[in-house]
Amino acid sequence: xxxxxSAHAGGTLEERKMPMRFNWVGCGPDCHGWVSAVGIATADSxxxxxxxxxxxxxxxxxxxxxxxxxxxxxxITLGRRFRDxxxxxxxxxxxxxxxxxxxxxxxxxxxxxxxMCVFLLLSGKTRYVPDMAHxxxxxxxxxxxxxDAKAASYTAQDMMIVERDIGRxxxxxxxxxxxxxxxxxxxxxxxxxxxxxxxxxxxRLTHLATTDAVVDVLPRTEMPVPVAEAAPKExxxKExxxKxxxxxxxxxxxxxxxxxxxxxxxxxxxxVPTNATAAPAK
Numbered sequence: 557x558x559x560x561x562s563a564h565a566g567g568t569l570e571e572r573k574m575p576m577r578f579n580w581v582g583c584g585p586d587c588h589g590w591v592s593a594v595g596i597a598t599a600d601s602x603x604x605x606x607x608x609x610x611x612x613x614x615x616x617x618x619x620x621x622x623x624x625x626x627x628x629x630x631x632i633t634l635g636r637r638f639r640d641x642x643x644x645x646x647x648x649x650x651x652x653x654x655x656x657x658x659x660x661x662x663x664x665x666x667x668x669x670x671x672m673c674v675f676l677l678l679s680g681k682t683r684y685v686p687d688m689a690h691x692x693x694x695x696x697x698x699x700x701x702x703x704d705a706k707a708a709s710y711t712a713q714d715m716m717i718v719e720r721d722i723g724r725x726x727x728x729x730x731x732x733x734x735x736x737x738x739x740x741x742x743x744x745x746x747x748x749x750x751x752x753x754x755x756x757x758x759x760r761l762t763h764l765a766t767t768d769a770v771v772d773v774l775p776r777t778e779m780p781v782p783v784a785e786a787a788p789k790e791x792x793x794k795e796x797x798x799k800x801x802x803x804x805x806x807x808x809x810x811x812x813x814x815x816x817x818x819x820x821x822x823x824x825x826x827x828v829p830t831n832a833t834a835a836p837a838k
Contacts, residue, residue: 572624572668576601578608581620581650583661590618590663590774591643592650597626597672602633609641618644618773619680620663625671628696628721632728635679639732644773645680647689663774665689670751674742675725678732678764684773685765692751693742696721702747738762 576595583589591614619638625631638645648663665686669677674693677683685691696718701708726739741762745752759765767773 571595572622572670576604576623576626578605579650580608580612581661588617589661590620590650592620592622593676594622594649595626596624597631597634597676599627599630601626601630602637605634605637614641614643616642616644616681618646619676620646620648620650621669621673621677622647622649622667623669623673623676625673628672628725631672631675632724635676635728635732638676638679639681642681643679644682644684645677646684646770646773647677647686647691668692670694674738674764675728675732675734678729678734678738680766680773682772683764683766684768684770685759686770687756691754691759691764693738693754694745694749694751695743695747696725697747705747733763735761735763738764 571594574595575598576593579592579594581590581592591608646663647667647669648665649667651662651664653660653662665688668690670690670692671694674691677685677691697705698708698710698714698718701710722739722743729736729739737758741752741754741758754762754764756765
């Protein structure tokens with residue numbers, strides 16, 4: 557997370573380290589499609605989303621996240637916009653499945669949602685986290701000093717920026733229906749430690765996961781999708797009724813390797829201008 561002017565968290569996979577991109581993923585005439593959000597939230601992201609949303613009906617749409625985090629304040633702005641639209645959120649990467657009947661999009665569940673991405677996930681009206689997804693948290697910190705946080709010097713102004721953004725994040729968390737345990741877990745991980753990956757029980761405890769059923773967030777469809785299933789286990793009766801929707805969470809195409817496990821990024825920024833006066837938060 558980055559705090560102050562901006563609070564950022566980088567990533568380990570190249571796309572997740574780039575500024576956030578929004579794409580509409582169509583999946584044929586028998587489903588509604590979804591929004592793919594990949595990359596870190598920056599000062600440009602709220603406007604980028606508004607430009608993307610113009611002319612589209614996104615009320616109640618599904619947002620699929622694969623992100624290393626980004627700016628605290630810009631993520632909060634995005635998250636409130638997502639909630640205003642009543643969007644549904646999940647973690648995953650969009651993949652294109654090629655078959656004789658044409659290309660078909662699906663969601664690979666092994667993806668990453670780190671740092672401020674976790675709070676974007678929280679902004680969903682309904683939230684589903686696949687078993688294979690990695691949801692990780694850490695502290696807000698002065699990002700320009702996160703690489704050697706213990707040796708760095710900090711001013712009272714720096715501390716004010718961090719404390720202010722913690723307050724903003726706390727209000728956002730409770731406004732979105734999150735639990736105090738989410739803040740407690742995140743604020744317990746300093747930048748010299750690896751990010752904390754939330755367990756299934758912690759996802760429930762923090763209210764990040766509101767459902768165990770993929771059918772509650774993926775687009776409705778009447779036709780089965782010809783891709784391999786990799787959804788979490790659900791009750792047999794629910795599985796039988798919702799199999800076409802479960803299949804939207806797919807395995808990687810044959811021959812394509814899964815993302816390599818990597819060390820989590822631990823950045824968090826509260827950048828102070830060179831004139832040593834803290835800039836207003838964005």
